Amino acid sequence: MYKLVIEGGKPLHGTIKSAGSKNSSLPILFASILADSPITLNNTPHLSDISTTLRLLMSMGSEFILESDSSLFIDSSKLTNLVADYNLVKTMRASILVLGPMLAKYGEAKVSLPGGCAIGTRPVNFHLKALEELNATIEVKNGYIYAKSEGLVGANIHFDQVTVTATENVIMAATLAKGTTTISNAAQEPEVSDLCFCLNKMGAKISGIGTSTITIEGVKNLKGVQYMVCSDRIEAATYLVAAAITSGSITVKNTNPQAMRSVLGKLIEIGADIKTEKDTISLDMKGRRAKAVNIKTGTYPNFPTDMQAQFTALNTIADGHSSITENIFENRFMHIPELIRMGADLSLEGNTVVCKGVKSLTGAHLMATDLRASASLVLAGLAAKGTTTIERVYHLDRGYETIEEKLKLLGANIERVQD
Ligand code: EPU
Secondary structure: OEEEEEEOOOOOEEEEEOOEOHHHHHHHHHHHHHEOOOEEEEOOOOOHHHHHHHHHHHHOOOEEEEOOOOOEEEEOOOOOOOEEOHHHHOOOHHHHHHHHHHHHHHOEEEEEOOOOEOOEOOOOHHHHHHHHHOOOEEEEEOOEEEEEOOOOEOOEEEOOOOOHHHHHHHHHHHHOOEOEEEEEOOOOOHHHHHHHHHHHHOOOEEEOOOOOEEEEEOOOOEOOOEEEOOEOHHHHHHHHHHHHHOOOEEEEEOOOHHHHHHHHHHHHHOOOEEEEEOOEEEEEOOOOOOEOOOEEEOOOOOEOHHHHHHHHHHHHOOEOEEEEEOOOOOOOOOHHHHHHHOOOEEEEEOOEEEEEOOOOOEOOEEEOOOHHHHHHHHHHHHHOEOEEEEEOOHHHHOOOOOHHHHHHHOOOEEEEEEO
8 A cells, every 4th residue: 555755845836737637538428429430639638436336347358459658549439248247336326437438328228336435425325316217118126227218218307406427327328328317406516517528529419418407319329539638627626735835936837727716716815826828837935834715615517526625634734714605415524533633723504614724734643534534634744744655546546546656746745655
């Protein structure tokens, strides 16, 4: 097992490139099932969630070739096994995205229920109800979803709550359904739009992309294409916070400032100078300590839950009192006790983290839990006085491509060491 060892207290300076988006790549890889010919994906990140997806698709009959550094050729046009096994699904909840495409293309699927995870119970009821409305019959038994359809039929789907992957599952299923599907209260996250752009390139007829009402006219078949995945806004934002928490200055290239407006607004509020160009963001703290900010997470375009833990770390050593309210997941606070062990003054009141900024944190031995909680511990370690050791780095490898290498490029004193 690997751990990260960080000597904190060094302001970060320099330039890095943002990687391709994890949460765009995953649905698009599953969408390859819908195509009748292979897909080439450019800008895919090197992440363990991508490897898990490839392993799952391979277990069902897909073939793939890593063509170059970040290009992937995948042929999922003829699956031979319509079962998504528990052993692969349990390690990555996004595996539920296999359901819509399999049902649409083959009229049947057996997919393990993903189960709960560190950030909440995360049921899949909205996925299943919506697919039933598209004329699928679904039964859940022995921990598996058994789905069948004589042919999916378009329908009006309304989500009671905005949900990213359920919106994606329904969009993918509806591309090959008979007739028109309209999704209201659809997720508007940029990753949902990226999936839609790719599907349209494959021959789908999706309109209303990026809005809360998405319309999909079913087509007979989809073809393989070459597609460039969008950049990872959460990765980019995490590095910007790394610079902010260390009172440094960095530039992130290959990114999309438009998709990060809520986060950039909060970074301006903490006192950062932010400059944006078409695909570049520069942050400069001018050596200043951050000012504390209040945050409420929400669905896009509001402040993303995937940045809540990182801003909590930033608030711990910011000037002033603050509160951060988590409105998406009921239990996304695994980082709190660990940050307290570093000297943070945090308390949890319901779904709100109340924080009194302290002058500094001290390094400690920490345990990474879920992906974004782990990122917040890295950020705290970069700012803390002394040595921070973070165990269970595999959580970070799910969503951050070679995090220690990118941080080293920015001057951080960080090493990955084996136990
Ligand atoms: N929900 C239900 N039933 C459902 C589906 C969702 O109750 O059938 C609830 C969830 O429990 C949650 C809320 O609805 O309380 C919203 O969840 P959503 O379905 O939007 O989350 P997700 O699709 O499972 C994606 C991202 C997450 C990100 C959330 C919110 C992917 C692969 N995952 O998850 O990313 O936090 O949307 O934006 O796209 C991450 O990258 O670290 C990560 C967790």
